Amino acid sequence: MKKKLTGGLLAALAFSLTAVCLFAAPVNRNYTIEGTLHQVRESKVFLLKQYRSGQEADSAVLVNGRFRFEGILKDDIVAAMFTMHVPVTEVQLAENPFAGMSSRHFYLSPGKLVVSGNRLEDIMFAGTAEADDLMRLEGILGPINATLSRIGSQYRLISAMNGFPGKQDSLAAYSVASEKLADKYREAEKLFIKDHPASLLSMAMFRSMTEVVDTKDAEEMEVLLTGLSPLLRNREDMRVIRKRLLVLSRLVPGKPALEFSMPDSAGNSVTLSSYRGKYVLVEFWASWCGPCRSQTPYLMKSYETFKGRNFDILGISLDDNRQKWLKAIHEDKLPWTQVSELKGHSSKIVSKYAVTGIPLNFLIDPNGIIVATNLRNDGLYAKLAELLK
Numbered sequence: 001m002k003k004k005l006t007g008g009l010l011a012a013l014a015f016s017l018t019a020v021c022l023f024a025a026p027v028n029r030n031y032t033i034e035g036t037l038h039q040v041r042e043s044k045v046f047l048l049k050q051y052r053s054g055q056e057a058d059s060a061v062l063v064n065g066r067f068r069f070e071g072i073l074k075d076d077i078v079a080a081m082f083t084m085h086v087p088v089t090e091v092q093l094a095e096n097p098f099a100g101m102s103s104r105h106f107y108l109s110p111g112k113l114v115v116s117g118n119r120l121e122d123i124m125f126a127g128t129a130e131a132d133d134l135m136r137l138e139g140i141l142g143p144i145n146a147t148l149s150r151i152g153s154q155y156r157l158i159s160a161m162n163g164f165p166g167k168q169d170s171l172a173a174y175s176v177a178s179e180k181l182a183d184k185y186r187e188a189e190k191l192f193i194k195d196h197p198a199s200l201l202s203m204a205m206f207r208s209m210t211e212v213v214d215t216k217d218a219e220e221m222e223v224l225l226t227g228l229s230p231l232l233r234n235r236e237d238m239r240v241i242r243k244r245l246l247v248l249s250r251l252v253p254g255k256p257a258l259e260f261s262m263p264d265s266a267g268n269s270v271t272l273s274s275y276r277g278k279y280v281l282v283e284f285w286a287s288w289c290g291p292c293r294s295q296t297p298y299l300m301k302s303y304e305t306f307k308g309r310n311f312d313i314l315g316i317s318l319d320d321n322r323q324k325w326l327k328a329i330h331e332d333k334l335p336w337t338q339v340s341e342l343k344g345h346s347s348k349i350v351s352k353y354a355v356t357g358i359p360l361n362f363l364i365d366p367n368g369i370i371v372a373t374n375l376r377n378d379g380l381y382a383k384l385a386e387l388l389k
Helices: 090-095 129-159 167-195 200-209 217-226 236-249 296-306 322-331 347-351 377-386
Strands: 030-037 043-051 053-064 064-071 078-084 101-108 111-117 124-126 261-263 270-272 281-284 313-319 336-339 360-364 370-373
Touching: 053 064, 078 200, 101 129, 101 200, 124 129, 124 236, 124 370, 129 167, 167 200, 167 217, 200 217, 217 236, 281 296, 281 377, 296 313, 360 377, 370 377
Parallel strands: 030 111, 281 313, 313 336
Antiparallel strands: 030 064, 043 053, 043 078, 078 101, 111 124, 261 270, 281 360, 360 370
16 A cells, blocks of 8 residues: 555545646636535535645535535646535444445536535536536446445455454455456546547546556556647646656666665765665655555565675655654664655655655666566565575
């Protein structure tokens, strides 16, 4: 699981509350939303809009099943979410801790949006071109989502049961099934983008996909970007993404790692080239990154086994607080060299290696060539056992 600069098993399926800025200074960014809920008559509906500068929230009172929002968007298409509290029984809450929260993710663009349904989860969108495209997309993804929902319910049910026969095997099977569906979901999204190259929704989805990109996916994302209409792919924000994808495409196995120099915890300069002649794992992490620190036992196992066999680890922290960084090193008892600019996401190494999420690592051979990326859990140990026979 990656910590965003995100994660989870169904990260590919989770709605990304990320802003998308597509056109500069449109004439009119006013929007109105007129909503109708048939099974919920009185409540309060919240509208969350996410921009790169931060999140904005608004609320509307639901009266006789109707609600209304209006405002001015800062961008031409914005990731958004409706949410509201709904009454549930203790049994329902025990089966699903999110049962008391009703929500719906969508993309909001200027114009009049009309939404209606029994509850937020099943509302339909109409009134704008983007709403029409969203309905087409959901028609494709609907069966996948329905299957995922059933798997999620079964997973939660079994997780809560003590003494369930073959509990761990069952949970593992559900996890594998979820991962396969996540891949299917992602492929369906990519096909939609290819089939709708001029759609703002395609642009928004592409932006979401490229928030966190693995080096092995960079080339495919570049092809997807090239397939967008000229009006979309030539935007400034797309040029920024293209530049990042170009860097990532050069950080794949078989390519030389990019040289850098950074200060260690004592202030001494450490260069990547100083590790020439041995295998080195360059591990990006941070004290605030839970998924990063959960990898420590696996890293320690590999380090203790192979440190005397021409292998080392170099930790690169994206912390911006020296005390927290040093505390994490001490708490996790990390014996290998640690470096950091202590500038967080503004560190030069972030742009140099196009870091969009952590944990992230590169295994580099004695000649400075990348041999593997993103080795997680026992993957590093297995790779080193193969290389250092």
